[in-house]
Each structure stands twice: as structure tokens, then as C-alpha cells.
Amino acid sequence: MEAYRQEIIIGAVIIYMVFCVVTGLWAMRLTKNSSDFFIAGRGLGPIVVSLALFSSTLSGFGFVGGPGLVYSIGVSSFWMIVISSTGYALGFFLVAKRIRMIADVRNCISLPDVLAARYNSEAVRFLIAVTIVLGVMGYLATQILAMAVVMQAILSGTAMFADIGLVTCVVISSAVLIFYCVTGGIIASVYTDVVQGGIMMVAGVLILLTAMSVFDGGMQEATSIILADDGEAMMPFGAAGIMASLGWFFVFGLGLAGQPHLVTKMMMNRSIADNRTILPMSLFGYVMAALLWVSIGVIMRAAVIDGVIEPLALPDDAASLFLSIFTNPLLAGIVFAGLFAAIMSTSDAFLNIGTAAIIHDIPKAIRGRAIENELFWARVVTVILAIVAASFALYSHFQDATLVAILGAFGWATFAASIFPVLAIGLNWKGATAMGAVAAIVSALLINFIIQLAGIVLPYGILGGLIAFIVSLTLFIGVSLVTKKPELAADMEAVLDI
Amino acid sequence: MHSKLIYVIFATVLLMAGILIAICLAESVPNGAGLAHAQFNGMRVGGDGAARLEHIGGLAFAFQALLLLLIVCLSALGVAEERRSPQLWAYMGGTLLFSLFVWWQMYSGHQAFLETGVTSYFMGFPVATAWQVYGTWLGAIPLIILYSVGFRKFIFTDEDEMKYEALLEKIAKETEQ
Numbered sequence: 001m002e003a004y005r006q007e008i009i010i011g012a013v014i015i016y017m018v019f020c021v022v023t024g025l026w027a028m029r030l031t032k033n034s035s036d037f038f039i040a041g042r043g044l045g046p047i048v049v050s051l052a053l054f055s056s057t058l059s060g061f062g063f064v065g066g067p068g069l070v071y072s073i074g075v076s077s078f079w080m081i082v083i084s085s086t087g088y089a090l091g092f093f094l095v096a097k098r099i100r101m102i103a104d105v106r107n108c109i110s111l112p113d114v115l116a117a118r119y120n121s122e123a124v125r126f127l128i129a130v131t132i133v134l135g136v137m138g139y140l141a142t143q144i145l146a147m148a149v150v151m152q153a154i155l156s157g158t159a160m161f162a163d164i165g166l167v168t169c170v171v172i173s174s175a176v177l178i179f180y181c182v183t184g185g186i187i188a189s190v191y192t193d194v195v196q197g198g199i200m201m202v203a204g205v206l207i208l209l210t211a212m213s214v215f216d217g218g219m220q221e222a223t224s225i226i227l228a229d230d231g232e233a234m235m236p237f238g239a240a241g242i243m244a245s246l247g248w249f250f251v252f253g254l255g256l257a258g259q260p261h262l263v264t265k266m267m268m269n270r271s272i273a274d275n276r277t278i279l280p281m282s283l284f285g286y287v288m289a290a291l292l293w294v295s296i297g298v299i300m301r302a303a304v305i306d307g308v309i310e311p312l313a314l315p316d317d318a319a320s321l322f323l324s325i326f327t328n329p330l331l332a333g334i335v336f337a338g339l340f341a342a343i344m345s346t347s348d349a350f351l352n353i354g355t356a357a358i359i360h361d362i363p364k365a366i367r368g369r370a371i372e373n374e375l376f377w378a379r380v381v382t383v384i385l386a387i388v389a390a391s392f393a394l395y396s397h398f399q400d401a402t403l404v405a406i407l408g409a410f411g412w413a414t415f416a417a418s419i420f421p422v423l424a425i426g427l428n429w430k431g432a433t434a435m436g437a438v439a440a441i442v443s444a445l446l447i448n449f450i451i452q453l454a455g456i457v458l459p460y461g462i463l464g465g466l467i468a469f470i471v472s473l474t475l476f477i478g479v480s481l482v483t484k485k486p487e488l489a490a491d492m493e494a495v496l497d498i
Numbered sequence: 499m500h501s502k503l504i505y506v507i508f509a510t511v512l513l514m515a516g517i518l519i520a521i522c523l524a525e526s527v528p529n530g531a532g533l534a535h536a537q538f539n540g541m542r543v544g545g546d547g548a549a550r551l552e553h554i555g556g557l558a559f560a561f562q563a564l565l566l567l568l569i570v571c572l573s574a575l576g577v578a579e580e581r582r583s584p585q586l587w588a589y590m591g592g593t594l595l596f597s598l599f600v601w602w603q604m605y606s607g608h609q610a611f612l613e614t615g616v617t618s619y620f621m622g623f624p625v626a627t628a629w630q631v632y633g634t635w636l637g638a639i640p641l642i643i644l645y646s647v648g649f650r651k652f653i654f655t656d657e658d659e660m661k662y663e664a665l666l667e668k669i670a671k672e673t674e675q
Contacts (some may be wrong), residue, residue, distance in 0.1 A: 073532065073542050075627055082631060085638035086569055092645055093576030097654055101662060105669060153605055192607050199591055212622075219622030222588045227617070227624060230535075232544020235611060235624075235632040236604050238544040239532035241550055242558045243521060250565055254572075272662070276649035287635065294631070315540045429504050458553060459522055461531030469514050477508045496576065496657045 004155040005329040011356075012333030013154065016199070019431045020180045023192050034374035037185035038109040038356050042100075042267065044190060046274040050281035051146025051197030052190040052345075054153035055263045057256070057282075058200060058289050059139075059346035062145040063339045066290075067322070068315035070297020070305055071304075074226065076238025077297070079248040087256030092279045094424040095257050096266045100275075101495045102427075103267040110353065112361035113425070114267070118426055118492060121434035126365035127441045129357040131418050132260050136354030138411055140389035143347040145397060147173040150339055152273055153320060167394060174390045177344055181351050181386070182379045189348040190268070196341030200289040205337035210327050211295035214303065219295070222302035229305045244461030251465045255416025257424040281335045289342075292335070296322045355381045413465025417444035420469070422478035428479075430488060430496050436480030444472040501579050503571060510568045518630050524553040548612045559605055568599040573641055574612045586652060593640040600633035 004014035031037050044052075062081075075339035099114055106117040112132070148169035155161035155169070180188045215221040227234040237245045256262060269278065276303040300318040303309045309325060312318060319339070346435045364370050371377055418441045426432040451464030452458070458464065489495065516641050537542035544550065551558070570590050574582055607626030611617045620628035645653060 071553065072540055074544070075630070077530075078631060084635040085635050085642065089641040089645060090569065090572055090576075093573045093641070093653075097556045097576075119581050140612045220619050223623055223627070224618070230545075231611065231615070232532075232547045233542075233545065234627060235544070235608050236626050237544070237547075237608070239544040239545065241531045243554070246558060249562070253569070271657075272654055272665035273649070276646045276653075280646055283642065301541065304541070311538045329567065389503075410543055424572070425504075425507075425575070430579070431504065434618060444501075458525050459524075459530060462518065463523065470511060470518060474508075474515055476502065477511065481508070484667075491665065491669060494661070498654075498661055 002018050005324075005332065008329040009333045009336050010152055010158065012337040013151075013340055015335040016195075017176045020176055020188075020192050020328075020344065023127055023195075024180030024183040024188040025179075027188035027191060030187050031183075031291045031375070033186045033498060034051070034360070034378055035107075035109050037375055037378050037498075038360070040102065040186050040190060040268045043270050044268045046277045046281065048190055048194055049265060049269045049274070050278045051285060052193035052268075053262060053278065053281045054267065054285040054289065055193045055197035055200055055341065055345040056261050057259075057286060058342055058350040060143055060339065062147060062290065062293055063200075063271075063342045064150070064316050064319050066172050066293030067296035067300065067318040070294065071301045071312065071318040072315040073240045074230070074233030074238035074301065075236060076240035076245050077248070078238070078294065079245045080252045081293055083249050083253035084256070084286050084290065087253045088279060088286070090254060090424070091257040091263070091266070092275055094428055095263050096275045096278075097272055097498075098495060099263060099266050099423075100272050101498065105491050105495060107436070110356040110361055111264055111419075112357060112365075114324040115426070115437070116361075116365070117489075119422075119432075119434040119437055120486070120492075121437070122365045122368070122442070122490060124422065124434055124437045126230065127438060128260075128419065128422070129361035129365060131414065131441060131445060132353055132357040133362075135411060135415055136350045136357070136385070137349065137389055137392060139321060139390040140347055140354070141396060143343050143350070144170060144174055144177075144386075144390050145393035146383070147177075147340065147343045147347070148342075148393070149243070150336070151166030152318070154336060164344045166397065170390050173340075174386055177347055177351070178383055179385045181348050181381050186268070186352050189345075189352055190265075192341075192348065193345045196338075197285055197289075199334065199338040199341045200292075203335045204289040204291040206331050207327070207335060208291040208295045209323075210298045210331065214299050214326055217324040219298065222298050225302040225306050226298065230345070235300075244463065245468040246422060247461070247463035251413050251416050251463060251469055254420055254424075255320070255412060255469070258416040258418070259412065260353050260419060261346070263419075264349075264353055287467060288340060292319075297363075299326070308394035351386060354385050413463065413468065414444060414448045416464060417448065417468040417472045421473050425473075425476065427496070430493075431480055431485055432476070433480045433483045433486050434451060435483045436476045436478075437468055439455055439479045440472040440476035443475050444468045447471055501582065503575055503582075507568065507571050507575065510564050510571065514561055514564050514568070515556050516549045517564070521554050521557050521561075524557070527552065547608070551612075559601075562601055562605075563598060566594060566601060569597070573644075578658075581655070589640070589644060593644075596640060597637045600629055600637050604629040604633065613672050 102114045108114045112128040151169040155164045157282040212218045223234050234238045296319050304311050355378050359381050421440045422437040447468035529545050532542045532544050535543050617624040
């Protein structure tokens with residue numbers, strides 16, 4: 001079997017990609033209007049929503065960047081994942097019920113739709129839509145690049161594709177993504193997410209078992225090797241220190257309820273009562289898949305320190321090298337398919353919300369009405385958005401990394417800081433005003449952008465995103481308290497009372 | 499929704515902002531956010547852990563304690579005001595105490611390691627880190643149980659569902675007219 005390692009891995013990835021294409025064709029028959037395209041007609045069952053929710057949370061960053069972070073900074077990065085249970089809980093307590101209600105009452109198909117209804121403000125709709133478009137470009141570009149880099153690494157290991165270029169890999173991977181997103185919209189996206197989530201869970205558990213067998217003394221031997229080399233790296237705050245760790249706890253924990261690609265999925269379930277089962281199922285899936293992040297990172301750091309393997313050229317090589325050195329080909333094939341699944345499940349979610357912002361929300365905020373034939377334009381814009389993001393990715397890779405880095409600044413932390421107060425608190429506090437929402441969104445965008453562009457380094461590893469989040473929370477509540485309490489529409493009043 | 503909960507949340511956020519400012523103004527130490535590993539490219543180390551906490555350890559501890567309070571308050575905000583009963587607050591209080599206990603075990607376990615240089619292990623990790631990995635993950639389980647098991651009592655009661663159905667019917671009728 002070892003002699004066919006590359007072929008087995010490629011076979012697993014091809015099977016996965018063919019599945020995505022077939023799902024796109026199947027879902028096309030179910031997609032009859034823009035509501036189907038963007039929110040699956042609000043008719044998904046709890047298992048589908050649970051798997052779609054957690055698989056969209058754990059992107060390629062979780063499968064590649066996560067183990068790389070543990071290799072690089074030790075336990076510090078654990079804080080991004082151990083907070084997931086609290087993050088999911090907060091998301092459901094604060095958002096799941098009322099976002100679904102407002103979507104029903106006002107026939108909303110996007111997050112900006114919901115917030116425009118809540119605040120009766122087109123300015124809020126416009127700002128949230130612009131935030132989403134900026135964030136989506138950064139996220140998509142990095143995801144497409146990650147997908148292409150992994151594909152190149154796999155294919156170049158075979159004689160036939162030894163010289164395959166990155167551009168070809170970007171074209172192949174983007175083509176599959178575009179195909180199923182354009183044909184089947186969110187229906188294709190969530191049903192591929194179901195399989196993607198399943199693969200990620202299996203991969204997480206199998207990798208943990210493999211990782212525990214690398215050292216005779218299991219995980220404890222690995223952690224004691226790291227501890228002997230540098231005590232801090234294996235202690236709770238890791239190499240990055242206490243403030244960086246607590247910053248990630250804050251931004252990733254509270255911020256989960258501010259991620260547009262995740263909260264939008266809370267609008268898609270068939271029944272509000274399903275939320276009681278969706279929450280534990282999503283969390284269970286996430287924890288299983290996240291085992292890969294922790295176990296690969298710890299084992300690779302310990303293996304390098306102990307001289308078992310050569311030092312890595314880049315921390316992000318941790319996952320792929322672990323798979324090539326320590327796993328059997330079949331498991332490597334499953335995990336590589338899982339890696340594509342993780343990247344694609346996040347990419348398709350971003351493609352969907354980005355398209356909604358461009359063809360539905362921004363025109364509505366500017367013209368006061370949606371464009372004609374939304375479904376057709378949704379498909380057109382999905383293609384354009386993916387091509388632009390792929391171009392950004394290639395330009396960044398070959399010419400100038402700054403562009404994607406700047407767009408990347410509008411990532412998780414910016415979404416968290418600009419959307420969490422407005423959405424999560426705003427749906428549960430009648431006193432929240434449009435003025436408070438605008439202040440929170442603008443301050444979050446500005447602070448993140450300035451810190452990123454100016455290259456400001458804060459003491460003790462404090463994150464710029466943490467500062468932006470605390471300022472936006474303060475401004476949201478403070479400005480709302482001092483501005484005139486809004487007159488809510490009768491239906492919004494009723495929803496906020498339930 | 500006339501409770502004072504939003505003021506408690508606001509006060510907590512303001513206190514956290516104040517602590518962040520105090521940390522920014524505190525005396526800095528070299529390599530407060532780690533330094534490059536002397537031997538392995540791409541790997542970073544924490545270095546002198548005691549020095550890194552010398553000026554900000556207490557502030558950071560308070561920051562996290564306030565964050566745990568904020569999480570519980572925000573969760574309570576997600577429960578309709580008329581259902582924020584003493585029973586709910588007792589449960590939320592217990593959840594907060596459990597989270598604070600985990601945080602204390604983690605922090606004090608790290609302090610003990612800094613003083614002695616030795617640690618015992620629990621399920622593969624040094625004890626302080628085990629509190630972080632397992633304790634933090636499990637720390638939110640009471641909230642998840644409250645949401646899932648107490649869904650019909652606190653989150654979306656049968657009465658809520660009837661009100662919601664009535665609202666949808668009313669909107670449908672208005673749309674027809």
C-alpha cells in the first residue's frame with residue numbers, strides 16, 4: 001500500500017471533488033429562487049445544520065494553520081479552540097432564536113437584511129454588507145491559495161504531474177468550488193458540508209490515535225519533551241504569553257456569534273425548536289475535528305525537539321509532513337480529503353454571503369429595493385467573486401503579499417468586533433440604537449485597519465482585534481444609552497419580547 | 499426588558515477596557531510575547547515565565563475573571579427577561595463559580611510550576627494545561643445543558659411558540675389584505 005501512497009491520496013481527493021460536482025447538479029434542481037440559493041428556503045433539518053455549522057467554523061486554517069501554530073507557539077493557540085464550547089453556547093443563547101424569527105417575519109435572506117430590519121436602518125445594512133464583502137475577499141483569497149498549495153504538493157509527488165504549476169491548481173480547485181456553488185447555491189453548499197463535516201470528524205479522531213502512537217509514552221511523553229525544552233511553551237499561556245492567549249479566548253469565544261458565515265446558517269433550520277439539538281451536535285463535531293489541531297501540533301514540535309524528524313521549513317508544513325511521515329496512505333488520503341473539505345466548506349459559505357451582500361444588500365441599501373432576477377445575478381456574481389478572489393490569491397503569491405494581508409485583516413477579529421455587538425446584543429436589548437450600531441461597526445473597521453496598516457505592535461502580545469472588540473462593545477452600549485430610544489416596528493417589538 | 503443587566507455588562511466591559519489600558523501602561527519586560535527558538539527556525543519559546551507575569555499577572559487574572567462574568571451575563575441576556583428567575587440566576591452563578599474555579603486552578607498551577615519547575619500530568623498534559631484543555635472545554639457544558647435541556651423552560655417555551663405562530667399568522671393576514 002505504501003508504494004501507492006500518492007495515488008491513494010489523489011484518488012481520495014478526486015472522489016471527494018466528484019462528489020461535490022454531483023451534489024451541485026442535484027441541488028440545482030432544488031434551487032428555484034434567491035431564498036433557496038441563499039438560505040435553503042429555511043427548510044434544513046438539525047443534523048444538516050449542525051454539520052454545516054461546525055464544518056464552516058473549522059476552515060483550512062484549522063487543518064493547516066492550527067497545527068502550525070502549535071508547532072510555532074505551543075499551547076497559546078489552544079485558546080482559540082478550547083473556547084469553542086463557550087462560543088457556540090453564546091451564539092445559540094444570543095442569536096439562534098431571534099435571527100430565525102426575524103428571517104421568518106421579514107422574509108430575510110441575509111445577515112444585513114436581518115440587521116436592517118432590527119434597526120430600521122439602511123446605513124446599518126450598508127456598513128455590514130461592506131464589512132462582509134471586504135472580509136470575504138480576504139478569506140476567500142487565502143482559502144483558494146491554501147487549496148491550490150495543498151493540491152500542488154499532492155500532485156507534484158507523482159511522475160505525471162511533477163511539474164504542475166500553482167496557477168493550474170488554482171484553476172482546478174476554484175473550478176470545482178465555483179461549479180457546485182453556482183449550480184446548487186447554499187443547498188449544494190450545506191449538503192457538501194454534511195459530508196465534509198463527517199470526513200473532518202473521522203480525520204480528527206484517527207489522527208489523534210495515530211499521534212498518540214508516535215512516542216512510546218504517548219501524548220505525555222511528547223508534552224514532557226516540549227516542557228523540558230521550554231517550560232512556558234507547554235504551560236497554559238504558551239510561548240505567546242498570557243495576554244495573547246486571553247485575547248484569543250475573547251475574540252474567538254465571543255466572536256463566534258459575530259461570524260456572518262456561521263450565523264447565517266442559524267437562519268436556515270426548519271424549526272426554532274431544532275436549536276436545542278443543533279447546539280450540542282455542532283459542538284461535538286467541532287471538538288472531534290479539532291483534535292487534529294492539537295495532536296499534530298504537539299507531536300511535530302516534540303518530534304523536532306527530540307530529533308525524531310528534521311526541523312520544518314515552515315510551521316504550516318506540520319500537518320502535511322505529519323501525514324507523510326507518520327500515517328498510513330489510506331488515513332493520509334482521508335485527511336487530505338478532509339483538508340479540502342475544510343477549505344471548501346468555509347469557502348462556499350463565504351462565497352454565498354459575499355454574493356448576497358453584493359447583489360442583494362448593497363443595491364437595497366443604495367436604491368431601496370432589490371435588483372430584478374436575483375437568482376440569475378447571484379450565479380453570475382458567485383463566478384465573478386470567486387475569480388476575483390483567485391486572482392487576488394495569485395497576485396499575492398507571485399507579486400505582493402500585502403494585498404491579501406490587508407484584506408486578511410478583515411478576518412475573524414474584524415467580523416467579531418463589528419458584528420457581535422450589533423447582532424448578538426442588539427437582538428436581545430431593545431435599547432440598542434442604529435447610532436450605536438454605526439459607531440460600533442465603524443470603530444471596529446477603523447481600529448483593525450489602522451493597527452494592520454501601521455504595523456502597530458502592542459505590549460505583552462495584546463491583539464489589535466481585542467482592542468477593536470472592546471472599543472466597539474463600549475461604543476455600542478454607550479452610544480445606545482445616550483441616544484434616543486428607538487421606536488420599534490410592532491413585529492420587531494413582538495420578536496424581541498419572545 | 500427593563501432589567502439592569504445591560505448596565506452590568508457595560509460596567510464589566512468598561513472595567514476590562516480599564517485593565518487593558520493599565521496593562522499597556524505597565525512596565526514592559528523583554529520578550530513579553532515570546533522570542534524565537536535558539537535552535538529551530540519557525541519555533542518560538544516563552545522564556546522567563548515569572549518575569550513575563552511580574553507586572554501584569556494580577557491584572558491579567560482579573561481581566562479573565564471579568565470575561566467569565568461577561569460570558570455568563572451575556573448568556574443571561576439571551577434569556578427573555580421574565581424568565582430570568584432566581585432559579586436561573588442560581589444556575590448561572592454556579593456556572594460562573596465553576597469557570598472561575600477552572601481559571602484559578604490553571605493560573606495557580608502555572609504559578610506553582612514557575613516556583614518549583616516541576617509538575618504532574620493529567621491525561622497527557624501538565625496539570626495546569628490539563629485544566630486549560632479539559633476544564634475550559636467543559637466549563638461551558640453547564641450553559642449547553644441549560645440551553646438544550648432547559649430549552650422549553652427558559653429559551654423558547656410553548657407559550658413563546660404560540661405567540662410566535664400568532665405573529666406569523668397576523669403578518670400573513672396583513673400581507674393578504
